[in-house]
Amino acid sequence: MVNFTYQNPTKIEFGKGKEELIGTAIAEDNITKVLLCYGSERIKSDGLYEKVTTRLKEKGIAWVELSGIISNPILSKVHEGITIAKAEKVEAVLAIGGGSVLDSAKSIAAGALYHSDVWDFFIGKSVIEKALPVYAIMTLAATGSEMNGFAVITNDTIQQKYNIASLHVYPRLSILNPELTKSVPKNYLAYSAVDIIAHVIEGYLTANVQPHFQSRMVEGIIQTVMETTEILLQNPEDYNARAEFTWAATQALNGVTTAGTNPSVSKSHDRTLTLSTVQHCSRCGFSDCDSCVDDMVSYSKSRTI
Amino acid sequence: MVNFTYQNPTKIEFGKGKEELIGTAIAEDNITKVLLCYGSERIKSDGLYEKVTTRLKEKGIAWVELSGIISNPILSKVHEGITIAKAEKVEAVLAIGGGSVLDSAKSIAAGALYHSDVWDFFIGKSVIEKALPVYAIMTLAATGSEMNGFAVITNDTIQQKYNIASLHVYPRLSILNPELTKSVPKNYLAYSAVDIIAHVIEGYLTANVQPHFQSRMVEGIIQTVMETTEILLQNPEDYNARAEFTWAATQALNGVTTAGTNPSVSKSHDRTLTLSTVQHCSRCGFSDCDSCVDDMVSYSKSRTI
Numbered sequence: 148m149v150n151f152t153y154q155n156p157t158k159i160e161f162g163k164g165k166e167e168l169i170g171t172a173i174a175e176d177n178i179t180k181v182l183l184c185y186g187s188e189r190i191k192s193d194g195l196y197e198k199v200t201t202r203l204k205e206k207g208i209a210w211v212e213l214s215g216i217i218s219n220p221i222l223s224k225v226h227e228g229i230t231i232a233k234a235e236k237v238e239a240v241l242a243i244g245g246g247s248v249l250d251s252a253k254s255i256a257a258g259a260l261y262h263s264d265v266w267d268f269f270i271g272k273s274v275i276e277k278a279l280p281v282y283a284i285m286t287l288a289a290t291g292s293e294m295n296g297f298a299v300i301t302n303d304t305i306q307q308k309y310n311i312a313s314l315h316v317y318p319r320l321s322i323l324n325p326e327l328t329k330s331v332p333k334n335y336l337a338y339s340a341v342d343i344i345a346h347v348i349e350g351y352l353t354a355n356v357q358p359h360f361q362s363r364m365v366e367g368i369i370q371t372v373m374e375t376t377e378i379l380l381q382n383p384e385d386y387n388a389r390a391e392f393t394w395a396a397t398q399a400l401n402g403v404t405t406a407g408t409n410p411s412v413s414k415s416h417d418r419t420l421t422l423s424t425v426q427h428c429s430r431c432g433f434s435d436c437d438s439c440v441d442d443m444v445s446y447s448k449s450r451t452i
Numbered sequence: 453m454v455n456f457t458y459q460n461p462t463k464i465e466f467g468k469g470k471e472e473l474i475g476t477a478i479a480e481d482n483i484t485k486v487l488l489c490y491g492s493e494r495i496k497s498d499g500l501y502e503k504v505t506t507r508l509k510e511k512g513i514a515w516v517e518l519s520g521i522i523s524n525p526i527l528s529k530v531h532e533g534i535t536i537a538k539a540e541k542v543e544a545v546l547a548i549g550g551g552s553v554l555d556s557a558k559s560i561a562a563g564a565l566y567h568s569d570v571w572d573f574f575i576g577k578s579v580i581e582k583a584l585p586v587y588a589i590m591t592l593a594a595t596g597s598e599m600n601g602f603a604v605i606t607n608d609t610i611q612q613k614y615n616i617a618s619l620h621v622y623p624r625l626s627i628l629n630p631e632l633t634k635s636v637p638k639n640y641l642a643y644s645a646v647d648i649i650a651h652v653i654e655g656y657l658t659a660n661v662q663p664h665f666q667s668r669m670v671e672g673i674i675q676t677v678m679e680t681t682e683i684l685l686q687n688p689e690d691y692n693a694r695a696e697f698t699w700a701a702t703q704a705l706n707g708v709t710t711a712g713t714n715p716s717v718s719k720s721h722d723r724t725l726t727l728s729t730v731q732h733c734s735r736c737g738f739s740d741c742d743s744c745v746d747d748m749v750s751y752s753k754s755r756t757i
Contacts, residue, residue, distance in 0.1 A: 148699065
């Protein structure tokens, strides 16, 4: 094993009904105004928006909103969020959604306390020295963004896709209620499974050192995702399978699987970057969605791992 | 899976030479005086004491000492440490050693900011609300104490053995240089292997829910410990085996393996407590050392997991 530093300050609240804690958690941090980020209006029709804003109101927490964040999130939307965050003097960012919303929230959190363009952080022109606290309520399990300091954003003006990595943008709290992912369509569930497997396979295949524990952890994540995806495709109501799938997604990208392995991640990043200007899987970032699903299904059936 | 909360704020610095960072790390936290806790004088003969105190001096960090901490650490020694910590107004506690030293350091850290007897925390008479920051340099891999908020102490007056569990006593930083464990004798290496396996088996066998990922993680830890113990008994110089053993020990008790499994830990705690007044394995807390080793060796040979 090579030398490494590991630190992951994110608090996870996992399980049924945990979203009810959001008002209390934010209030305990003495925050009085947040930027509420989300994607589609689905969170309004399914009651989550109402539930969350009620909890905020109860604790006297004001909010302003940034909606319409899309998959493969874009810089122009991040800029819009930063403008609101600065103008409204929010003290934190609250993401409700999947990895795209959370990645946007992290970027806004860093950009809101920066004097120049947040894109500087993505291209290495500047280093994140501080950020607003980030809170998340996840409605999709896939990207692992809920327990790491990464965010991937596409600059939609110049068609470049880069990431930031900073201890300052780890969510302070991520709420993972597997039930909130029930409305994810089956195709997105399959894309998510591919995404999770891609996250761990990336480090596994490019590792310059192969510690047995980390390798076994990767194999455990892949096996868990394969099994639970099959169950959920048949029965989306299976809470336990959904919970195991959700936790596997988090473990896949919280840094433990690659600790001490010295992966050549640049290889896989390069691969993603070369795909940045083409249409690719909405979450996995690898290739065409339908073939991802086909690959996933045959991969799952073969049970070679 | 059942609902759970997971948070682990400890920063890990893992690898060769990492103990060199200790002065810088403590100075960055604006700490100017520490209580240095250790067990035997071995750290003086092997150069570690000299190395650490040099790093402290370079950063202008003063220290006072508590030495002679024994395996299965005792309350009277913790009291001694608290008395020094209060009298000398130390701002942090630095443990150099294994789990016994670190457990003592955590208890001192909590007791130093408490108005009454620290034993109150162990018997549930009071709850830890604050503690001095704790730093650790580990010279033994076994107990997992380096990345959790537990400490087990025996009250040597009344022969009771209880534990504390608090977010306030998680080490702020734990330095794990596997090379520092090289001087651990072979019998202690075997006891440590049993200890690590006991930690994960405890949750595994008493879990009321068995998420597949967590089960696989447990199996991965056990397999890693079995393999690397065999290697290290043959060749104590094998750095990679020592590193994998060390990291497996940490993973065994940092909370991930039991997250969402609802283990009936009270059963196993009860088992430990009933053994509190008899001579038992110096680290595993289960039973007679020699039989632990025999069990470990035959267990390892059988490779049934």
